[in-house]
Amino acid sequence: MNRRRFLVATGAALLPVWTGRARAAEAKTPGQAYFGPERFVEYLAGELPLVFTAPHGGRLRPDAIPDRTSGVTDADANTQELARALHADLLARTGRHAHVVISHLHRRKLDPNRELAEAAQGSALAEQTWHDYHATIAGALAAAAARHGFAFLVDVHGHAHPIPRLELGYALAAAQLNQSDAAFDASELVKLSTLRDLHARTGGSGAALLRGPGSLGDLFAQRGYRAVPSPQEPQPGQNPFFAGGYTVRRHAADPATTKVDGLQIECHRPGVRDTEENRAAFARATGDALLVYLKSRYAYAPAPAATPSPAPAAP
Secondary structure (H helix, E strand, C coil), X not given: CCCCCCCEEXXXXXXXXXXXXXXXXXXXXXXXXXXXXXXXXXXXXXXXXXXXXXXXXXXXXXXXXXXXCCCCCCCCCCHHHHHHHHHHHHHHHHCCCCEEEEECECCCCCCCCCCHHHHHCCCHHHHHHHHHHHHHHHHHHHHHHXXXXXXXXXXXXXXXXXXXXXXXXXXXXXXHHCCCHHHHHHCCHHHHCCCHHHHHHHCCCHHHHHHCCCCHHHHHHHCCCCEECCCCCCCCCCCCCCCCCHHHHHHHHCCCCCCEEEEEEEEEHHHHHCCHHHHHHHHHHHHHHHHHHHHHHHCCCCCCCCCCCCCCCCC
């Protein structure tokens, strides 16, 4: 459905209901929560150049959507809450809202971080939600880029690999990252990555951009969170590693996209996702790292807001 719907009552509040296919240019109020049909997709409108997405933190299991029978069907526990914590930290720091897009469907019903056929497995309602989810992300990125000249996408995930470290997915496989810096740069692999637009602006070594001093991996390591790739751990080696899935490949790595960079962050559970206190601590470290990164790489620093609007309550 391509038209904006009327407000509908949800408890004591009135919340806008829209489809992600609505015009990206349509004005939305920063900090306001908007919901798609059936409330399967949530969009917290923002004003910062940051867009957080959480595809695997949903809990809804409607009977109207059959269970997926192939592929991964486990949820990434507490990743929806982690995305909200990231939003809350940046709001507290800057008085301004990041964009947030959340899928509320359990992964057993829809995996929006996959191509459509695997994601929805033939369910028309799941397919509609998949389209709404990705159109909403595209709209948020377009709004951020129109306002700031660039947008930065952070796709929030959780892993259970043996090494408790952040896995930063730039759409490059472990074998590509395992190359030496010289071989990596000679192959121009950065042009296939989710930082391709940033590299086109700034030039220099692609390997240094992804894992050198001042890279996001370095900024996380400086704040006490192991990360790969980083100067401290430049290569995944033979260990399990998530390179970045459909969301970042579609919205950041695709050569057709412009003014958009980003990454997939795979977060281990202990010390990061497991408790509200640890999620808040990680959000503080991440908010600080992202603002340092945006200033150094994009010469961007948010102007203070006169009167910050309150953070929206979880649905």
